[in-house]
Amino acid sequence: MAIADVAPAAAGARLVSAYAGPRHLARLLRHVADGLEGAGIANLPAPAGAAEPVWRRWLRHRADTKPTLWPNHRKAVATGLLDAGTSAVLELPTGAGKTTLSELKIAATLSAGRKVIFLVPTLALVDQLRRSSDNFPKSLANYEISADGDLVAFISGPEFGAIEVMTPERLLAVLSFADADVAELGLIVFDECHLLSPAGGGARSVDAMLCLLHALRRAPQADYLLLSAMLQNAPDVAEWLEQLSGRRCISFVDPWKPSRQARGVVIYAKNQLDWAHTTVRAANFAKRTDQPAHKPPLNLTPFALFGLNNAWARNAPQDRRIIRLSDGTVSLNYGVTGATPNSNEVGASFAACAARAGLKTIIFVNQADHAPTTAKKIKARVPAVGALNELENDLWQDIIAELGGAQHSLLDPTAPALPHNGDMISIERRMAESLFRRRDGASVIVATPTLAQGMNLPAEVAILAGTMRHDEDGREPLKDHEILNAAGRAGRAGHLANGTVLLIPEPPVSFRMDWTPTGEAFAMLEKVLPGSDQCVMIDDPLTTLLDRIQLGDVSSPDVRYFLSRLRAGEGEEADPDRPIQMMDRSFAAFQARKTGAEAAFDVKLVSLKSAFAADAQATEVSTLKIAVFSGMQLEPLTALASKIVAEIDMLPTTIIEWCNGWSIS
Structure with missing residues (x-):
């Protein structure tokens, strides 16, 4: 019964509903009605060049699991990027659905009877995309996804499968053979295309750019779809591709993002951090002068400096918050010139706290061999997980058979914290991802920033343990795009609406007695929460x-x-x-x-x-x-x-x- 159906008891009296729920629900429905209108995927018209029956079959299949398009998807589709003969450079924030747009373009290409090459930056992502082949089931058409290792390029013959997933290096190797058959190629997707620039790809940028040049020469009939969250000059890249192909190439840039994040930096009180530095220097001096060294534990109270918006300013206290992270303390390490952040141990401590609170957590360490050891440290602080499901049991038996025994695997299938790095075989990584995705499975996954690119796992917390890494030339800072890629793993749309990111900087940073962060702390906050994710300018290597x-x-x-x-x-x-x-x-x-x-x-x-x-x-x-x-x-x-x-x-x-x-x- 509605209030309008009830007569007031007396003149001037007013009826007030005590049931707020229906009214609140009605207001929500009214707000989403406008957003949902036209958002359904099922009625998306067939792009130019696509066969209508095949396109409709794929849309029906897609609508079973993902029936709507986000606002940025609808804007992009309205530009005509799905049409055959149209290429695009898409610059969308991490977690804003670049994969969805690439799948739409792939479906349009397959519906036109053409083949697709999907380029990804790592072999781990090759495995991950191969496993997502249910997005293009063979029942819709004779689609077959190939994602074998590099050696297959030399023994499988010159003909491509309907969908080939590979790294740029493998495609360059394939195109090095004159008889590689690209006549039926209709689309090349280049994910994380900032790899083309020395700033984004380092030494790999040469192979990436040579790969693209050879592909443009050998397959001029193909469309190109370049994806990144980091590009500063997407319009220039699109203009270049348009000049080369003689066909339309769209530059689509949209800052909208469907999930929210709180991003912060681990920070300590300046008086505590100064004490730690002084203690370390005194111990080092004693050692150099052959005196007894007093080395007490460097236990400090951890805080986090959070920026409250992307446009935060150093001189605006309302733009930031300093929040205590734990009731206890964390231990820093003794270094050469002062206290060091002990990033892996401190990160493991935070990850264990988050896991005990029921939060799925990814912690990024900066050496592959640190992933298993850090996972073991967390394992001792968090309860074990439940029984394996049927798929996981099968995977575990395959791992044992492949490695010759459970003792040779980097995984413990009952552990609440699991490693995920390039030293693991593909089925080990697949099992780690499966266990982490389960709500009652592993709570923590420990990976490297390299694997952050394109990693789609439902994490509520992302912890970046350190801002420096070891390489053949010593230690160097992580690049801006690596930090932002890792930070983007927290709060993935379609899984979780919100996420929290914590960066553990090296060296440690502090705040003063008046709760004002130091300049070094602000600089670290700017790395994890810049005004824009667009940090890579494409320059030709x-x-x-x-x-x-x-x-x-x-x-x-x-x-x-x-x-x-x-x-x-x-x-x-x-x-x-x-x-x-x-x-x-x-x-x-x-x-x-x-x-x-x-x-x-x-x-x-x-x-x-x-x-x-x-x-x-x-x-x-x-x-x-x-x-x-x-x-x-x-x-x-x-x-x-x-x-x-x-x-x-x-x-x-x-x-x-x-x-x-x-x-x-």
Whole structure:
């Protein structure tokens, strides 16, 4: 019965409903009605070029699990990016649904009878995407997802499957063979495409850019979909692709995000941190002077500095909060010049607290071998999980069979905290993800920032244990995009609406007696909560190599590798000018033309052509053809040919002899 159906007891009297629930529900429904109108996926019109029956079958299948599109998806679809002949560069925040838009574009391509290559930055993501093949079930059409290891590229023949998932390095290897069949290729998706820039991909950016250049030359008929949350110059990249293809390329940038995050930095009271530094220096001085060293535990009370919005300002106290993280203390370490953050141990302590509170937590450590040890530390502080389900039992038996015993696995299937790193075989990672996704499964997963890219796990808390990592050159800071990628794992839309991120900085940072953070603390907060996630400018990594060739450096290993890879995949009748033409279509050439430096770039191309000519004169024709065909460097091929000629009567006759007793230095 409604209030309107009840007559007032007296003139001027007013009836008030005591049941607030129905009114509140009605207000919510009224608010969402406008948002849901047109959001359903089932009636999405078939894109240009797609076969209507196949498209409709896929939409019905998709609607069973994900029946709606978010506002940013609808805006992107309205641009026509799903149409055949349209490429796009999508810059959306982490967790804003880039994967959904890529799946729509893939479905449109498959519905048009064309094939798809999906490029991902890590082999772990290759495995993850292969396992998500139920998004494109074979019953809809004869779709087959291939995601085998790199060696398969050399033995599976030149024909691609309907959907191929691989790293950029593998695609470059495949395209190094002239007979790789790309005639039916309709779409190349490049996830985490900031890998194309030295700032985003480091040394891998050269292979990534060469991969894209070779793909653009070999498959000009294909559409390209580049995805990233980090690009600063997405419109420039889209303009370049449009010029190369002669077809439309959309730059779509939308800052909207469906989930909320609280991002903060672990911080200590300045008087406590100063005491810790003084204690460490006194102990170090005593050791240097052969005196007894007093080394008490460096137990400090942990706090967190949270920014309350992306536009926070240092001089605005209302934009931040300092909150105590624990009733207890955490222990810092003794370092060379002062106290160090003891990031893994402190992070493990926070992760255990979050797990005991029922919060799913990801902790990121900066060395792969730290993941299993940190998981063991957390395991001792959190109750064990329940029994395995049928899939997990099967996976565990497969792991035992593959490794030769449970004792050889990095996983403990009953543990509440599990590692997830590149040292694990794919079925170990798959089992860790399955256990973590279960509400009654593992509460904590310990991974490395490298695996943060594209990792879709339902975490409520993300802890970044440290801002430095070890590499072959010593220790270096994590890059901004690595920190933001890891931070984006907390609060994934479709799983959880909210998430909390904690960064443990190195060195430790502090706040003063008046609760004002130090400048170092603000700098660390800016790393995890910048005004924008757009932190990577795409610059062509090949520009530096061209500069070095122009200066006469044609013998260093990375330049030799570049020269070989640029000529790869040409076949026996190679056009000597084709690599030059390809570089003239590069992003470096586009940037030079846009800045008025075209004449200077042309001089670099002349130097590049001279380097190729010198190789041709100094190398036998047959050796050069093999290098061009395979992408291998000339030097080892020349040495191999010389040794074969010199030892032609004494060559090995068995595989073991070839492997053990015959090599080139």
